[in-house]
Amino acid sequence: MKANKFSLAVLLTASITASQAYAVDNVRINGFGNVVMGVTSSDDTFLGYDDNPDFSNESLFALQVSSDISDKLSATAQVLGRGSEDFDVNFEWAYLSYKISDSLTLVAGRSRLPLFTYSSSLDVGYTYHWITAPSVVYNVPFNNLDGVKLSKTGYAGGWDYMVDVAFGQFKGTTLGAENRGENTALISGQISNETFTFRSVYGRTTNTIDLANSEDATAQALGNGFDSLEAAGFVDLADSLRIEQDTGEFVGFSVMYDNFDYFIGAEHTEIKTTNTFANDDEAYYVTVGARFGKWTPALTYENFESSGDVKYTAQIAQIASSGLPPEAVAALSGLAIGSQQSQLSDYSIVTASLRYDVTSGMAIKADISKRSDDVDDNQDATLARLAVNFVF
Template sequence: MKKTWVAACVAMACCATTATAEVNINGFASIKAGKASSGDTLYGYTDEIDFKNESLFALQVQSDLGEKLSVTAQIMARGRNDFDAEFEWAFLTYQLTDEWRLNAGRLRTPFYKYSDFRDVGYAYDWLRTPQSVYDLGFNTIEGVSLYHSSNFRNMQSNLQLVFGAYDGEVAVVGTESPAQINNIVGATWELSQDWLSMRLAYLVGDVSIEASSLNPLLQALSNLGLGSVAQSIDFNEDDGSFFGVGLNYDRNDWLMVAEYTHVKVEDSFYANQDSYYLSLGRRFGAFTPYVSYEKDEDDAKPEIYAALPANFPLRPTIATIVNSQWFDNSTWNLGLRYDFHPAAAFKVQFSSAKDKFTNSKDSLMALGVDLVF
């Protein structure tokens, strides 16, 4: 399905070119470097200076096919992937009315306030989006999205309805595993007025993950007549849900952004995740210093193994897997954005993270340039 949507959009773009339709090409890039304080990885960095981890280049092609139909594709090359270019998203757009718009293809999943342009570093002040919130594991779906823009009680209202599926990989027990999330249905609603905006998001889907490292354990439990315990561990069309709320304040050069998210997957060992961040900044001409605080608290599910006898041979293995989901991490960020060019910004950010369970601390210094063209 993924390749079909991309191929369809590319084909439409080619047809548009031969028909001399208007084609617009835009791009953005980030050139960044960073170094962590220890050998432990923080946001993909180690204690060696790395210029590839968060660097990227992207092109976005948009073609108006006429009669309210257009096609958009974005090609991304990330440094962490040796700058191998691939389609990040590709979709068709049909303007139903002045207020209603329909997109179909590979779309950015609208989890967060900055979902649509989280890779466009120039669009926000931080050096990176707050990872305690913006790190769910997948960013796109194949499906359709319906947008409605209007005025609501003197406020601008933007409603988005989405339906689709995800077919790719997610990390399970430290290993990338094939995953399918079917029947993704959700809605987001953002209200804005002058210097204040608020956003709500809610999505659900059926989560299935082929975690091969768990197969021996699951098979052993089934053979021992403990199929219910196996079902409480694995991911097999389990109900998953995402809830998010955001607030943005921008007035008299003072900036405040905050988001909170809650993620859970029923009947699996996946922890219930509560994450949030609060960011404050102040513009001084071309300079914008900021400070932010992030929190990621994941509650494991010890009830999965609590009823098993203490001497049950597989109990320690199950406990290890389940308890690996405990996570309580907090991060302070201090940074500065300098708009030295109308289309480019220099940024520097220091991050200090602390893991409550291991009592470990890591810090990261990173800098770079975000630009659009």
């Protein structure tokens, strides 16, 4: 749901009024922001940046308001403006929480889908050592869920544990088109002690991406191409290639060791949508760093791979024997094969980062990231960023 478009000035005025988190009549107001500048070393584009310094691409500002309605019931709303969207403000979160017991909470409304280790604080750059969380894992179009979520916490055998079960729907954007996930179900579990944290997650949804109505010309042409296959009589093949009411699955796991002097961690995810032109995506990162007073240097390696394998070969072979003119056969076969091969991707990113904690609630960070593409050398790029992250 999209809110009225407030100006950034309105948000800043509100933040000054609420310069510290406070409670008045059971209302609490908190906020956070990221001011990020980035520039690439050449005219290559990387994470939305090019060789012109950009201060808006990953910058954002947010306010979160929560209120206790009763001893067990509370309401939370978070409005967030992103620089990449001219700081137009959207309701990022809007939900009710009911505390069934000290260890069991039910949430209903729009809340963060617990996909990743840092899902709940994904936009709050102050909470982790990177400027932004590793893109190969965290850049997905379905972070929020409209639905219900049940959270169970506890302690057993020297370990704290947390289990989330969620159900609902999501909306996002993929290839410039609306990405809808209906009947989305997810379960995640995490255990931790003083130094180790282990987490795993499994999700399943019924996915539809309306490519024919995409704002991206290439994606729109692809959607229209699938319609052309159907019009030519290859209904089953067109249905196999489209992402329309198809099953999507998400699997992830992570491990982190942190003894407060140094840390090392990794996170791995797999995404696949069956019976579509899209191939399976696999991503992971490994990060290591150390703390020296207010300084935290770190090194992170990321990897992303999508196979680009060609499926439905038997159905595609029927095009050649259909009796269509050679140019039509070539066009339709090329579409069916090319749509799948276009998913081929294999690249890695190495990032050296440095965090300096100015004071409680504010950190300055700098990083340099180098992308190496094993499929297209033209996608190689180097990015430098500087950021200020703050919470209040």
